[in-house]
Amino acid sequence: xxxxxxxxxxxxxxxxxxxxxxxxxxxxxxxxxxxxxxxxxxxxxxxxxxxxxxxxxxxxxxxxxxxxxxxxxxxxxxxxxxxxxxxxxxxxxxxxxxxxxxxxxxxxxxxxxxxxxxxxxxxxxxxxxx
Amino acid sequence: xxxxxxxxxxxxxxxxxxxxxxxxxxxxxxxxxxxxxxxxxxxxxxxxxxxxxxxxxxxxxxxxxxxxxxxxxxxxxxxxxxxxxxxxxxxxxxxxxxxxxxxxxxxxxxxxxxxxxxxxxxxxxxxxxxxxxxxxxxxxxxxxxxxxxxxxxxxxxxxxxxxxxxxxxxxxxxxxxxxxxxxxxxxxxxxxxxxxxxxxxxxxxxxxxxxxxxxxxxxxxxxxxxxxxxxxxxxxxxxxxxxxxxxxxxxxxxxxxxxxxxxxxxxxxxxxxxxxxxxxxxxxxxxxxxxxxxxxxxxxxxxxxxxxxxxxxxxxxxxxxxxxxxxxxxxxxxxxxxxxxxxxxxxxxxxxxxxxxxxxxxxxxxxxxxxxxxxxxxxxxxxxxxxxxxxxxxxxxxxxxxxxxxxxxxxxxxxxxxxx
Numbered sequence: 310x311x312x313x314x315x316x317x318x319x320x321x322x323x324x325x326x327x328x329x330x331x332x333x334x335x336x337x338x339x340x341x342x343x344x345x346x347x348x349x350x351x352x353x354x355x356x357x358x359x360x361x362x363x364x365x366x367x368x369x370x371x372x373x374x375x376x377x378x379x380x381x382x383x384x385x386x387x388x389x390x391x392x393x394x395x396x397x398x399x400x401x402x403x404x405x406x407x408x409x410x411x412x413x414x415x416x417x418x419x420x421x422x423x424x425x426x427x428x429x430x431x432x433x434x435x436x437x438x439x
Numbered sequence: 440x441x442x443x444x445x446x447x448x449x450x451x452x453x454x455x456x457x458x459x460x461x462x463x464x465x466x467x468x469x470x471x472x473x474x475x476x477x478x479x480x481x482x483x484x485x486x487x488x489x490x491x492x493x494x495x496x497x498x499x500x501x502x503x504x505x506x507x508x509x510x511x512x513x514x515x516x517x518x519x520x521x522x523x524x525x526x527x528x529x530x531x532x533x534x535x536x537x538x539x540x541x542x543x544x545x546x547x548x549x550x551x552x553x554x555x556x557x558x559x560x561x562x563x564x565x566x567x568x569x570x571x572x573x574x575x576x577x578x579x580x581x582x583x584x585x586x587x588x589x590x591x592x593x594x595x596x597x598x599x600x601x602x603x604x605x606x607x608x609x610x611x612x613x614x615x616x617x618x619x620x621x622x623x624x625x626x627x628x629x630x631x632x633x634x635x636x637x638x639x640x641x642x643x644x645x646x647x648x649x650x651x652x653x654x655x656x657x658x659x660x661x662x663x664x665x666x667x668x669x670x671x672x673x674x675x676x677x678x679x680x681x682x683x684x685x686x687x688x689x690x691x692x693x694x695x696x697x698x699x700x701x702x703x704x705x706x707x708x709x710x711x712x713x714x715x716x717x718x719x720x721x722x723x724x725x726x727x728x729x730x731x732x733x734x735x736x737x738x739x740x741x742x743x744x745x746x747x748x749x750x751x752x753x754x755x756x757x758x759x760x761x762x763x764x765x766x767x768x769x770x771x772x773x774x775x776x777x778x779x780x781x782x783x784x785x786x787x788x789x790x791x792x793x794x795x796x797x798x799x800x801x802x803x804x805x806x807x808x809x810x811x812x813x814x815x816x817x818x819x820x821x822x823x824x825x826x827x828x829x830x831x832x833x834x835x836x837x838x839x840x841x842x843x844x845x846x847x848x849x850x851x852x853x854x855x856x857x858x859x
Contacts, residue, residue: 331608331613332610332613333613333617334613334614334617360614361614361617361618361621362621364618365618365621365622365625378614378618379497379498379611379614379615380507381614382511382610382611382613382614383610385510387507
């Protein structure tokens with residue numbers, strides 16, 4: 310079965326290292342084309358910003374980078390459930406960083422998938438899943 | 440029954456009091472304190488177990504899979520069976536937590552595939568406290584500026600260095616360290632901006648001097664410090680600070696000049712040139728200060744000079760010059776005296792600023808007294824000013840302190856005892 314992917318989006322970061330090759334922070338270098346539709350945040354505002362600055366200055370319940378940025382490290386892979394109450398939407402957030410230099414963060418909207426799997430009340434289901 | 444419920448209530452209260460007093464420090468050195476006393480056994484302070492505990496506290500109330508913990512903490516341990524190692528470490532950490540906190544204020548649970556550190560209500564973590572205070576300060580409306588400044592300062596005081604500063608470099612610490620460090624610096628800059636708007640130069644210097652003890656390499660703060668010292672006319676201090684900054688810069692980065700250092704050097708040179716090579720042409724523009732609202736604050740020595748100048752040029756007429764004295768009252772308290780004096784200083788600066796005319800001058804004669812010089816006041820005008828000062832002070836004063844205001848006319852005789 311195919312599901313809509315209107316709200317799926319990604320962000321790509323480039324790592325910053327010090328002279329002695331210690332990881333310092335990430336800079337956002339790319340977002341998916343539907344980023345603004347999916348998050349209502351303009352990518353122009355974020356592109357080129359350091360991750361820590363985005364976390365401190367931009368709050369968006371869908372991105373919720375404060376929740377994930379502690380896990381955003383070079384050469385890591387993480388996967389989280391992420392329920393956005395305001396939108397009543399459930400995401401899987403995957404963080405990939407196979408190489409030292411780049412990190413890809415993918416938000417996959419799984420609300421419909423969860424709803425079709427279990428014929429329960431939507432809100433209750435989402436709460437349980439979270 | 441009633442006695443029993445009282446007893447339960449009492450036990451609950453005791454537990455609450457105990458819980459409330461657990462304080463975890465992460466900004467700077469790590470510690471867990473109960474009633475202001477560290478509960479970490481000395482022998483365990485630098486152990487692997489404490490590092491694991493620090494990791495769990497950083498991710499408190501979050502589900503952590505063992506693989507992630509291993510990856511972050513023991514990737515290089517060389518253990519043949521890391522899963523077994525982590526089980527063993529967590530078992531020992533649980534034992535340690537039970538010894539330190541028998542009431543399970545901090546408890547590690549295992550659910551399905553993940554571990555979670557559950558932190559009971561009432562535990563205060565300095566990093567979270569700092570964040571909370573800043574948010575509260577941000578919410579304060581403009582008229583409660585005093586409160587906002589107070590909250591920002593409280594937050595700033597909590598930051599005693601990098602998050603878990605004992606570790607030189609740990610990859611997992613980079614994001615959390617960077618987060619709190621930037622939050623701290625942002626707050627310092629926010630407070631500097633407020634001080635700048637209200638022309639509180641002394642407060643800027645005090646704040647930056649405090650901040651650079653924690654962040655000595657923060658160039659932006661040191662450049663603002665030099666700039667402020669120049670504005671205050673403290674040329675020698677500005678030069679010393681500049682040389683020290685340049686020296687640090689060379690030692691740390693091996694280069695003698697950055698754009699900001701060049702910029703400061705240029706400002707310093709312009710200032711020195713402006714001071715030393717004064718020509719008759721352009722004297723006026725050099726002497727004139729920026730247009731600023733409100734009265735002018737001098738230090739007590741300048742105030743004395745100006746007072747005597749007023750006295751000499753005083754003429755008989757309808758208008759008179761007045762010397763005012765505002766004294767702090769009702770502040771003697773063994774525990775809060777210092778706080779009240781600080782509050783008086785802040786409150787009176789604002790009160791005087793909004794109550795006096797542009798040409799009036801004032802000085803802090805000591806910690807609890809302010810002197811004011813009013814020029815050309817009509818008969819009875821000093822009473823209006825006195826009433827205005829008292830009213831404006833009462834409007835913003837939230838402390839159990841008061842002020843006493845006295846005005847005396849400046850006569851061409853030795854009547855102002857204070858300057859004899």
